[in-house]
Amino acid sequence: MSGFSKEWLSLRESADHRARDPVLRDAVVAHLAGREHVRIVDLASGSGSNLRGLSPFIAARQSWRLIDNDPFLLAVVQETLAQFRQREAEIDVALQLLDLAAAPHAALEGEIDLVTASAFFDLVSEDWIARFCTELARRRLPLYAVLTYSGEEIWKRAHPTDAAAHAAFHAHQARDKGFGPAAGPRAAALLEGQLKSFGYRVSTAYSPWRLGDNDADLIAALADGAARAIEETGCVAAEIVEDWRCARRHAISCEIGHIDLFARMPA
Numbered sequence: 001m002s003g004f005s006k007e008w009l010s011l012r013e014s015a016d017h018r019a020r021d022p023v024l025r026d027a028v029v030a031h032l033a034g035r036e037h038v039r040i041v042d043l044a045s046g047s048g049s050n051l052r053g054l055s056p057f058i059a060a061r062q063s064w065r066l067i068d069n070d071p072f073l074l075a076v077v078q079e080t081l082a083q084f085r086q087r088e089a090e091i092d093v094a095l096q097l098l099d100l101a102a103a104p105h106a107a108l109e110g111e112i113d114l115v116t117a118s119a120f121f122d123l124v125s126e127d128w129i130a131r132f133c134t135e136l137a138r139r140r141l142p143l144y145a146v147l148t149y150s151g152e153e154i155w156k157r158a159h160p161t162d163a164a165a166h167a168a169f170h171a172h173q174a175r176d177k178g179f180g181p182a183a184g185p186r187a188a189a190l191l192e193g194q195l196k197s198f199g200y201r202v203s204t205a206y207s208p209w210r211l212g213d214n215d216a217d218l219i220a221a222l223a224d225g226a227a228r229a230i231e232e233t234g235c236v237a238a239e240i241v242e243d244w245r246c247a248r249r250h251a252i253s254c255e256i257g258h259i260d261l262f263a264r265m266p267a
């Protein structure tokens with residue numbers, strides 16, 4: 001198991017879909033326009049949120065390959081596929097159990113028109129981004145990476161421990177998630193820099209979660225998850241973390257920053 005539960009991924013899915021930048025998504029759709037058949041690879045697909053978020057906007061017949069190293073999450077995709085296919089009849093979906101840390105190139109084999117990923121690149125290391133971009137550029141493949149955590153957070157109301165809690169959370173973000181020290185909030189800029197160095201045209205957009213009255217469950221889960229991470233660092237005393245967690249659980253609203261990125265080689 002990867003540590004990303006199907007319950008957590010399901011809870012965040014509608015906020016993720018709302019947050020995606022529509023202008024960048026339209027640019028991706030325009031890039032694929034005119035093809036009868038589009039072949040898409042989704043890196044670290046989890047339970048298939050990216051498939052559900054993007055496929056309805058693409059008119060062509062689609063073949064998706066969903067890659068993850070968590071067999072339980074791929075099984076969730078399998079379970080929900082029949083229901084999904086009733087609505088989206090023209091979509092083929094293949095599942096691939098693969099450790100992307102060991103083999104980024106294996107994800108890019110075969111005929112591919114678009115590589116995509118959602119909420120993934122902040123987990124990987126700077127070195128892995130460099131390896132991945134080298135492989136991507138060798139094949140001149142376009143990349144659409146959405147919802148990479150950018151580090152900005154605005155919570156209402158503010159709490160006196162926010163600065164210490166935020167610093168500890170970012171220290172935890174930088175821990176190894178299986179790919180070497182994680183790039184965390186630096187990931188989108190690293191990705192952009194690498195891709196530009198290979199000659200890609202890169203567009204980015206800010207795609208924050210803007211959570212409020214209707215997102216109480218997600219806000220509470222975020223507070224609990226962040227508090228657990230902060231506690232693990234040992235940088236903030238346990239009773240302070242607990243006070244912060246309770247305040248966060250009852251936040252009126254919050255904004256959590258992400259970056260969407262679309263990169264393609266010039267024609």
Ligand SMILES: C[S@@+](CC[C@H](N)C(=O)[O-])C[C@H]1O[C@@H](n2cnc3c(N)ncnc32)[C@H](O)[C@@H]1O
Nearest residue numbers: 002044045046049068069070099100101118119
């Ligand atoms: C934050 S979740 C995002 C899932 C999905 N893309 C979404 O938007 O809901 C990160 C995903 O990365 C996957 N993952 C983590 N390490 C991986 C690895 N080494 N190889 C393949 N997938 C990995 C996890 O299993 C999880 O599904």
